[in-house]
Amino acid sequence: MTFGIIGSGSWATALVKILTDKNQAINWWVRREETIQAIGQNHANPNYLTSAKLNPALLNMSTDIKKVFQQSDALVIGVPSAYVLDILSPLTKTDWQNKKVISAVKGLIPQKNILLNYYLQEEFDFPLENYFAVLGPCHAEEVAQEKLSYLTFSGNDITAASEIASHFTNHYISTIVNHDILGVQYAAVLKNIYALGSGIAHGLQYGDNFLSVFIANAADEMAGFLKKFGVEHITVGDEIKQQDPITHRKPPNYAASVYLGDLLVTCYSVYSRNRSFGTAIGKGKSVADIVKEMDMVAEGYNASRCIYDINKSVMANIPIAETVYKILWENVKPAEGFKRIEQVLV
Numbered sequence: 145m146t147f148g149i150i151g152s153g154s155w156a157t158a159l160v161k162i163l164t165d166k167n168q169a170i171n172w173w174v175r176r177e178e179t180i181q182a183i184g185q186n187h188a189n190p191n192y193l194t195s196a197k198l199n200p201a202l203l204n205m206s207t208d209i210k211k212v213f214q215q216s217d218a219l220v221i222g223v224p225s226a227y228v229l230d231i232l233s234p235l236t237k238t239d240w241q242n243k244k245v246i247s248a249v250k251g252l253i254p255q256k257n258i259l260l261n262y263y264l265q266e267e268f269d270f271p272l273e274n275y276f277a278v279l280g281p282c283h284a285e286e287v288a289q290e291k292l293s294y295l296t297f298s299g300n301d302i303t304a305a306s307e308i309a310s311h312f313t314n315h316y317i318s319t320i321v322n323h324d325i326l327g328v329q330y331a332a333v334l335k336n337i338y339a340l341g342s343g344i345a346h347g348l349q350y351g352d353n354f355l356s357v358f359i360a361n362a363a364d365e366m367a368g369f370l371k372k373f374g375v376e377h378i379t380v381g382d383e384i385k386q387q388d389p390i391t392h393r394k395p396p397n398y399a400a401s402v403y404l405g406d407l408l409v410t411c412y413s414v415y416s417r418n419r420s421f422g423t424a425i426g427k428g429k430s431v432a433d434i435v436k437e438m439d440m441v442a443e444g445y446n447a448s449r450c451i452y453d454i455n456k457s458v459m460a461n462i463p464i465a466e467t468v469y470k471i472l473w474e475n476v477k478p479a480e481g482f483k484r485i486e487q488v489l490v
Contacts, residue, residue, distance in 0.1 A: 148216030156222030158284035225251030327375035336444035347426020
């Protein structure tokens, strides 16, 4: 299987490192020619994850996205959700035929309020059975340091998901496979919103005691949204004796690493851009100023509005996520918003 990576930010660069550290040659779409030249000369991305050493001999880099598609069997889409429409616009339905897609997009496409799989189906007639998602808990910075991390690969075709996952397994990456393709993606969207809220609380100088209660309630709120949305695996604490015949693991539940684990690391980690974004909000900076200063996109910002709109039809009880939205988009003062949140925590 020949992989093409679309994107050259920190997460895409981390995925490139994971694959090439297993001595796999890849095709890599990079937006700017000068970045390609710098990677070839310095064996590192000059803009993101600069400490990650890359092997240029295994990198077939190009600024031509159609060329990367033509040369690859499986495409890993690793760009911020806000840029998906622009980056994929040169492609036609023919370019997607007989391809597998692995989404590394950790957000909803904000222009449409939909996941990547729905956009591909709508725009390119791309079938869900050839669509997969790769999620954490896994920060790119720890991949660069080769610290043991876990990736979850999800897809309706569990055999194909397992095959894809096998290419990413190395001495510092363990992989998990499940078939909850919609649930894992919505969990990734929600955890970014809660991490942003965690940052706001930190910026307002709430302590660890409060944050532990905040995150526990956020986890419960996330599970409630997923269950209301129709995700099947929202259980915790049940002894599940039956193992999956392919993965030999118990079926997923919301306390597993891709749900609760990813929420925890995104809320607590110093590497979390959503937490950093929220901290700046809590300290009184405006959204406009933070967007200008950050060289990376905090997915939770756009996601908060998307989930707020989606929940008008889902009608889940998500007061924490709704308050984060109102702080970011409706000019509710952070301190006032968190006084509201204090009242709903249990």
